[in-house]
Amino acid sequence: MINVIYVMLAIAVTIIFIAYLFHPKKGLIYRIQRVRQNIQRRFIEDALKHNYHCETQQLACTIQSLAGALSFNIDRTTKLISRLEELSLIKLNGKGLHLTSQGRRYALGIIRTHRLWELYLANETGIDEIEWHSIAEIEEHKLTEDEMDKIAEIMRYPRFDPHGAPIPTKTGEIPPKKTIPMTELNVGDYARIVSVEDEPKTIYAQITALGLCQGMEIHILEHTPQKIRFAAEGDESVLAPLIAANINVNLLQRKPHIRTSKYTLADLDPGKQGTVIGISTRIRGQQRRRLMDIGIIPGTLIASQIRSPGGDPTAYEIRGALIALRRKQARQIYIDPKKKTGDQR
């Protein structure tokens, strides 16, 4: 009797295994095939993206630059280019590579996928900022247009990615670039960061490490050929022009409302109170909306009330309600502390 049960078990396991191998959509064999197709697709798409970026930055796109971007040798690059020409995605014009209108549409589609996916990661998942770009780099080649439309719908057809770059529409519309690189600002200028280029990766990592992101208001303090010194959200930072060129800004005509301070809510001990100046731009998506919904907007008077016996969180009186916030959140809320203690409201 034992044997019968074990034999049945063995048969069941075998059947499941075979099903796993040959399943038409999820099977191992199908997946291996897809990966191979994907690699092909990936090279084509990366080449188009490179071409498109050259176009927007008004740089010449050549076989050499493409080979560099894909880290291919010239031989392999030439092969890829002829394949692209076959598909009439690009035109070879002398030394320069040019996108056909069909190629441009394709490239915009990939950029749309990439930026949508980054926004999705930023708003709907807890994945760290530094990983968004590299995940999107992989996913952009895998997702179909239908899947992307669905995601766009869930996200309510958003217009800007988390770095502030515009997301092309389904029909390939994208507004003309109106921003200037940060390097063009002069001492004393106020500007708002509109977008941060997420490539090259090493530069992007340096920018995020400084906590700079889309939406921040900056004030240029010093500008020499060697360095740009500026204030952003209360902190002073210094960047080399080479790196600063990757930050696109809008020049502000007048001094913006100050939304930062060196004090944050985390500095308020129980019994003290302060007025909200602003929420750091680092908090975004659902988190930001939640904080605003509970009444944390500039001008709100907040009184720190009780601290948990564990030391964190702390309960604050915000517009009549007692709301506990963790230190991590409180540190992102800038306040103007008032010396007065005691009475609430």
Next chain:
Amino acid sequence: MNTSNNREIKNDKDSILELANSLRWDVGPNYYDELMESIYKDAAKIADNAISIADEKTGFDWDRFLDKLLTSRVSGFPIMLLILAIVLWITVAGANIPSGWLSTLFLDKLHPVLSDFAITIGMSWWLKGILIDGMYLAMAWVVSVMLPPMAIFFPLFTLLEDFGLLPRVAFNLDNLFKKAGAHGKQALSMSMGFGCNAAGIIATRIIDSPREKLIAIITNNFALCNGRWPTQILIATLFIGALVPPAIAGFISAMAVVFIALLGILLTFLSSWFLSKTILRGEVSTFSLELPPYRPPQILRTLYTSLIDRTIFVLWRAIVFAIPAGAVIWLLANIQVNEVSLAEHIIQGLDPFGVLIGLNGVILLAYIIAIPANEIVIPTILMLTVLSKTLTGFGEGAGVMFEFEDLSSYQTVFAAGGWTLLTAINLMLFSLMHNPCSTTLYTIYKESRSVRWTVVSALLPLLLGILMCLITAQVYLLFV
């Protein structure tokens, strides 16, 4: 409307949408902040206009006083533990009496009456078996053991909730839960889980952060629920208490049970931490916890609604699952293949694996078929042991669950089943760490709306339990 008019409207529609589309580029990504600020500025102005504060500091501020008391470093934790202990004690002690009444009524009185009636009307033995010894008995058992503790625990809990104490508990414990990657409110769903895991999982609704809610759902099973306390107490008394002199036997066995409950809490934290670092790493995590003002609870309304919303709701789900399971239990014990019952075949098949992890085939089968409620695991084990060891003089026939009044009969049956100290220890561990009951699983599915998370919630404790039992068994065999 004529066609040309229609076309005009269609063009109008398109032009509006196009205009909206192009304007969306213009407003930029930060307009929501600006909009919210405008709304709040207006709200603040209107509110300031309308509100005036009467003379301050007239009278005693109860809210502030209670907050100081309940969240202070000195008194916060003791008060919380005391209240939880009192609630659990009232539940366990208070439930015994009505449970006794119900089981006398349903099992001792009504069951024979129904059996006799079935025989009188000439019902065939197998139909009577399925309907009365299987379905009715399982249902009656579940009702009599589940209803009283839930009917006491839930209203008490709801009263504390309405008063406003529970958010303070979450506030006190949040730091601890934060370290495990979870939300302070999980303290509530966990405490609720001590009453019933299904209710604990419903209670996770108050956690609005998706990741923390999933953690609370998946780990809720490690809170030792009402259905498992009696098993723990019985086995600890029989086996652990017997190891020490009779004078301290009661204390030691009680300590053993408390140890298992504490192990459950430890596992809650460890598995929460593990989940937040691995499979739930990418889920969104937000935090907000509001401490509402204290409000005097409305006792009668609370009793009524908690009875309807929680007790009857959970009980109903349990009954729905218990009825078919009762039929399955009876059928397994009574369908014979090669003159041996199906149950015995399966027990034999499961036995090698059972023994490997320090349990046995009977226990494993009991946990499989008694999935509707942990309360019927022990009766099922007794019935299956008597059946597979062909003991005479115990129980009421194949497929009929039963329990003993005295401990010595338990000892006799377990001894006949080949139980050792290892079996007892591992049964206590396995009772803590195994898949949740079907009611809880169904509730998990309802709350998470995902087959995937339901499967994870079932497999995580089960695999952990098997692993733990395997290790204990191998270590035990080294020394014995």
Next chain:
Amino acid sequence: MKSKNRKQCAECKKSSTDHLTRLGIHSGKYDFTVALAGNPNTGKSTVFNRLTGLHQHTGNWPGKTVTRAEGGFIYQEKRYKLIDLPGTYSLLSNTRDEEIARNYILFGQPDVTIIVVDSTRLERNLNLVLQILEITEKAVVCLNLVDEASRHQLKIDEKKLMRDLGVPVIPTSARNGDGIPKLLQGIHEVVHGIYPCKPHRIRIESEQLKNAIDTLVGKLDEIYPDLPNTRWVALRLIEGDQSIIQAIKNGTFKNLVFDQTKKEEVIVA
């Protein structure tokens, strides 16, 4: 349930609770539909239970009511259907609850929306009130938990509030049944047009947003001259709200405007 609130209602003899018949869950024809909105944990469910005689659970936890509940009552010989919307802090986010609430108020076109407000946190609750007043003109603010507010030494001048908001404001303590007759009276006055609602409109400060909305409102007014809440529609279009875009595509707005009488046919998203 007993009506033990006659004492508190000296000046409103005519409209005491005796005119109220609670219907519980009752299907059938209704003369008016009433939506019940409010922040979580403001006693919204208690108001609902008071009016309908049902027993929805209320807990001292934010966000307790998860499912949408419906009930009915008769007041002064008119049958009212009451729809309890999910408790939310705002109507602008993309969460399911907020979507249900805002779409119901816009497309469901209730005859009146009761906004339950926690008097002890008026400022924060007004956020939702102002947003609802952008969508609908016909609203009654139920200033609940006034007993708690006075316990906290808070005095709220409902007359000033009424003037600023432009809709009836009725102080209540739903838990004790205080103010419910007046609330009913307020509902009655709004649905019959006795009280002329002139709701407050949010002053948008951002120039960019204001310009964008104004441009769009101009266009919307041209096409839907009878639509009362073009500003809200414009705002939602800028947000990219799919239900509004769909409504424009299917011409739902046309129907909303012209077929005010055939309300049953309006599909609620």
